[in-house]
Amino acid sequence: MDGIDAGFLYMETPSTHMHTLKIAVLDPPAGRIDLDDLGRWLVLRLDAMPALRRRVQTVPWALHHPVWVSDRPVDPRQHCFYHRLRDPGTMHELHEVVGRIASTPLLRDVPLWELHLVEGLEGDKVAVVVKIHHALADGVAANAMLGNVADQNPLGSPKPSPQVVDDHTPRPRELAVLGLRDGVLKAFALPGLLLRTLGNLVRLARRERPADTDVPRPILDTPRTPFNTALTSRRSFSTTSLPLAELKQVRTAHGVTLNDVVLALVGGALRRYLLQRDQLPARSLTCAVPVSTEEAGGVPRLRGNLVSNLFTVLGTDQADPAARLQRIHRTTAEAKRVQQTLGAEMLRGWLEFSPPGPATLVMRAYSRLRAARWHPSPVNVVVSNVPGPREPVTIDGVPMTDVFSVGPILEGVGLNVTVWSYVDRMNVTLLSCPDLLPDLDALTAELRPALDELLASRPRVPRPERQPQP
Known part of the structure; x- marks a missing residue:
């Protein structure tokens, strides 16, 4: 895991939740969407959203940043949830539900995302709230994932495919050895980074300011x-x-x-x-x-x-x-x-x-x-x-x-x-x-x-x- 991605994990506390929210308002012909069908549809298209297959695996003794692993099938029952707005189903009621969804952190033992289906929105519309940890994707990557599952993406409609999982789960000893090795290799890059930073600071101090x-x-x-x-x-x-x-x-x-x-x-x-x-x-x-x-x-x-x-x-x-x-x-x-x-x-x-x-x-x-x-x-x-x-x-x-x-x-x-x-x-x-x-x-x-x-x-x-x- 890159340091910038891992930083969003380190920043998370019981009062600081480092997830982002994406809310799509949909207009289904029948006025509703079945949650089980939606979960199955999503799981069959995870190849178009690879970040949603990965869970966090920590390195023993915090020797290095955690790693991403995709060693288990994604179970939609652990990620997909249902809500119904109280009447009259205005945007104000949706705001309240989304606020409650945002108030709880994501679990770390499964891939860091949730999907919440919200029905009862006025005009027979539904809202799909996706809660995704910032460590998985920034706004640009999230926008690309949306484009990847949209019917209008350049590759055509996303093709259903069975889940593919890694056949190797790193063992603690292996993670510790890899963490130490990468830490030593990165230490060699530190002098160069320090010199570049000092040079940039000198140029900043010397540049003319308006x-x-x-x-x-x-x-x-x-x-x-x-x-x-x-x-x-x-x-x-x-x-x-x-x-x-x-x-x-x-x-x-x-x-x-x-x-x-x-x-x-x-x-x-x-x-x-x-x-x-x-x-x-x-x-x-x-x-x-x-x-x-x-x-x-x-x-x-x-x-x-x-x-x-x-x-x-x-x-x-x-x-x-x-x-x-x-x-x-x-x-x-x-x-x-x-x-x-x-x-x-x-x-x-x-x-x-x-x-x-x-x-x-x-x-x-x-x-x-x-x-x-x-x-x-x-x-x-x-x-x-x-x-x-x-x-x-x-x-x-x-x-x-x-x-x-x-x-x-x-x-x-x-x-x-x-x-x-x-x-x-x-x-x-x-x-x-x-x-x-x-x-x-x-x-x-x-x-x-x-x-x-x-x-x-x-x-x-x-x-x-x-x-x-x-």
Whole structure:
């Protein structure tokens, strides 16, 4: 297991669940889907989703990162569960069920995923909630898995095939020997990684910085908010859909990127929400943005994590939405240059050396002591933006009318906002802890007014000066 994947396992505690959620809303002709049939259909297509066959096998004495093994058939009865919404079956009732699903961790002795079939959604629709551990796949890999089982994938409809399992389960002694060997081999790479890191830090210190833009420093520049403290195990979920064309309209009018618009949208909603409750900090809220380090144009990746983070602001200290958007644009562009100088693979390289035993013990002690109350958080919010399907998707002939996704929250960072596009809309999904942020739907409701503010704002782009007439 790569260090970056293993890191998501080490971070998990009784109050920090490191799974992501993917929610597909389906419109079956009969208004229902049989859970047993769905489980059998899924198991017969695991070749298209290889990450879902693998379970975690630890290395004795935590000598090295765990390994992935696929030595047992996947039993759908251990992974597939049924729910029915109470009347009237609105999205609010679905939010409550998904929040409860998100509140429990995944079991470690089986592959790290669950599927929850939720019936009773208004309009005779059903929701399929897939809970998958972040160690298995990031947003890009999860999106590729969705494409792999959709009827419209380039290879055609996924072909059913019997389960294939490995015929060898590593024994503890074998794992210990392999762990020691790999640890020794990686030690030889440490001097080179150290030299590259020092060189990149020197280049970062020497590079010229723009006078009007500072990339926020984790912890040092993070203000305190009610949702930046120690977590409990409970989760709340909320989502809304916004027209993609309107976000693109703002992007074009202001000369920024679509991701800048997403960040400004989140910043505007948080400003409105906190201002109404007299909880808005004087300094801007800060944000971690997961970015893919994968080379473009390669074969779609179906497992693992190839991500890094850049740090930017949400401009919540500025009332003018146009000024907020331009500040986000400048800061995010500078954050990208900082990341390029440091090297996107630097964090990934250092995570290879994270010690499994101490890392797990430290995180559990930190969580048990609720130590996130004692210091500012690394950032206030995590905001992800993943491009989803551009054309309507059907799965085994059943139309998918919508899809939502959200990542985990962390100790001290009690709000995750994930945006997945689907056809002509941007689905914005929030996950939080109700003991920190008790009215998540109220925050979600501020996204539409925040977009209206951006649509109504006048672009703050300096016009070129006229040359004097001769």
